[in-house]
Amino acid sequence: MNLGKNSAASVTSNNFPTGNSRSRKELLIWIVPALAVLIAIGLAVQAVLMRGPEITIQFPTAEGLEVNKTKIKYKDVEIGMATSIALSDDQRSVKVTVAMAKQAESLLVKDSRFWIVRPRIGAGGISGLSTMLSGAFISIDPGSSHEPYHNFIGLDTPPLIVSGMSGRQFLLTADDLGSLDIGAPVYYRRIPVGRVVGYAMHPDGKAVSVRIFVDAPFDRFVTTASRFWHASGIDVSLDSEGVKMDIQSLVSLAVGGVAFTNSSDAKDVAMEEALAESEFPLFNDRTDALKVPDTLVQKFVLIFDESVRGLTVGSPVDFRGLPAGEVSRIDLDVRSAGADVTMAVEISLYPDRLASRQRDQSAQTQSSSSLRQIIDSMVVNGLRAQLRTANLLTGQRYVALDFFPKAKATQMNWAQTIPQLPTQAGSLDSLQDQLQSVVEAMHKTLEHTDKLVVNIDKNVIPELSATLIDARSTLNQAERVLASDSPTQLQLRDTLREVGRAATAVRDLADLLERHPQALITGRK
């Protein structure tokens, strides 16, 4: 077979007719690749244009995050997607690279915050449940700065205040945090109007500063005269006034809370709205908070000759039922070379509390000299301090200031640094005294009983024994009579036999008469 090459004309399009003009039809085909290139470039350009900035966010953990699936959402609009998740350089956190949409560029400023939204159960409530179905996502709180920024550090937990939430922040200073936690509610008139957003220890370690956020429009109720107190849990107090229970709400029972109010006794204090970031003290309970700050304090010392058990620092000082002050110190007072030991109780009196009851409208403030005059006159009239039991159950005591007309006359010595108020010993009202009298009564009863017993022993007993002897002899006689072989018995038996015979005869007669009634007349046959 001939395998020679064919020298016939080739079938390629390399042979062109002479002339340099190409057929136009041939050039048409090149539209196709041109189009293809255009399309490809168009797609590429579109992709590049639509690509927004790329940022990195550092999170403590990547839990719930997935490459090319986890989205960034702002106001529920998807504005970005996580493109890579890797350990940070120091391997202590996770660096997430996020491709943001173009229109989100303006949100990426220095103080923007990012956090991961996952199902969360916390003091503030349960949130983020929808992420159980849709997967966790990253949320953004845009900041207000104007400096663009691209490397962020994400928050561990969602922020409690998001920019755009209107309200004001305030700082409360407390001795301790109590049972407060982030998210604990702030109440006004028992309505939650805000929440605790943070706390920190003072640098000197002597106090805790709690930051709260009060939502608008309630933030205008926080005035310069507002009082804040711990409203955590149940406030149960058992004191000289009795048992008191106070709760704000069930939430505050669990997570604690802070409450505030504006009512105060000083009605003339201007009620202006407090500025944001104002500082307030945080009291331990409502009573503490509402105590009018006493401007005047007068200290006195009381000497008691009895046990002061039941009295503590802080025990109330009472003037005829009105709270007048409190015990501030209890000491041992050793005098005269150790033989005589008495108790020295220092009290703080707040004369304002007494003064407010005066109908005197002219003098608003009591100067110490006029105070002394009043006290002098009262002492002359018999004002004394006495220890009284407030509560039988707990044995708590309090100091009572009262008038004792029969008291020994004495005078105030104002020369001492802490003047001494005269005291009065306790009355028989005391439980101990009562018990004492009861014991004495019992004692007397015992004596009487004793005498009774002696009497019985001496007189009654001999007579009784004589009676017994007589009784015994009577019994013996009776016994003799009733013995089975005694003549009485024999006679009795004979009689009985006779009676029996008679009865039989009568019976026979009865039978006969029954059968032969005429036998009564005709006789027996």
Add this chain to the structure above:
Amino acid sequence: MTSRSAPKQTLQTATACPECDLLVDGTTNSGHCSRCGARLYRQGRHSLDNTLALACSALVLLIAANAFPIVGLDIQGQRIETTVIGAAVSLWREEMGMVAILVLLSTTVLPLIELAGLVWMALPLRLGKRPPGFSWVFRVLHMAHPWAMIEVFIMGLLVALVKLTNVADVFAGAAAWCFGCVMLLLAILHTIVEPRDLWQAWEEAEQ
């Protein structure tokens, strides 16, 4: 197009039918074997220009089609998209490595090789030069051709989308259209490329 064109293309050289081994000489008029009807030669205008143009377009579109997502799904607000390569990677991740390789080869790699090979051959020939490694490229293309199954892939894509419309919103990405175009272009290319012509051109090109 030749300057002295016969009414119909002829084989120009003798050959044997690949299906029945019948000896056929160069003067056969039709492109088919007279005994068994197998196609010996593609009729029609075989233009290197066209070949080159279409192959270039298809190549560009194929690369573009693999760079963008081909199809996406929206379930309950969750949007999931995938590129063809991404789909193969998903299979790989699910411990189906062999199938993943198969899918990747048949939808991306082999068509790419086919198109690139065509361009490699057609461009120098168009300029009258012999492409380097021509016979090697030719053999590779011949081996790759039966395994490039883009049209089956498109069909499979459609079936999958139909299955998914019941449960979610499906949407086709830009790449889907590109892939469709590639499929069309490849189909056209296979009608206009005749291996013997290429060899002919090769023989007539400069060394």
Add this chain to the structure above:
Amino acid sequence: MSGLQAIRTGTATCLTCGMLGSPIPRPVCKRCGSSLHFRKPNNIQRTWAYLIAAYVLYLPANLLPITITRSIFGTQHDTIMSGVVYLWHSGSWAISLIVFIASVVVPLLKLFSLTLLVISVQRRWCGEVMRRAKLYRILEAIGRWSMLDVYVVTILVALVRAESLATISPGSGVLAFAAVVILSMLAAMAFDPRLIWDPLDETQPKENVK
């Protein structure tokens, strides 16, 4: 129906570039460098090998699940047939038919037809030559469409991965099925259709002895 076969003249046609050449002394096409043989080497054995392997894997391909759907409603295993049934029930009859034909009918038909062809060639059957030739052509053309289901699974797995709602993962049936398709394609490629025509020419007087 007979004619002069190239093998009689000691030549063979290169299946790659179409040039007639001689495999003696070297079985290499002079023009394109691919291997040149009178008939595809070991064609009967290779065809049988691929066919048997395909038969063996056909059962697992249809019995094992090709997709595993995990959702909050539970886990569901789907085989090829159950996928067809699902499409039918959900109203996409045309698609259901297409998948059925492509994934169930075609592979089976292909395997049976090829078996038939190989046996007929082995027994040197002389009848129905044209039909057999056409059958082979059809088989070569449609073989690749059985890969349909593999691509369907690929897309499903790649798209449905919303962890909380539903995830689809490929089952081992996909691997078996892909293997069946590949093996049947290889079997068709290994089969030399010229063998169908050989018995015809053997009855002819020889011109050249091989």
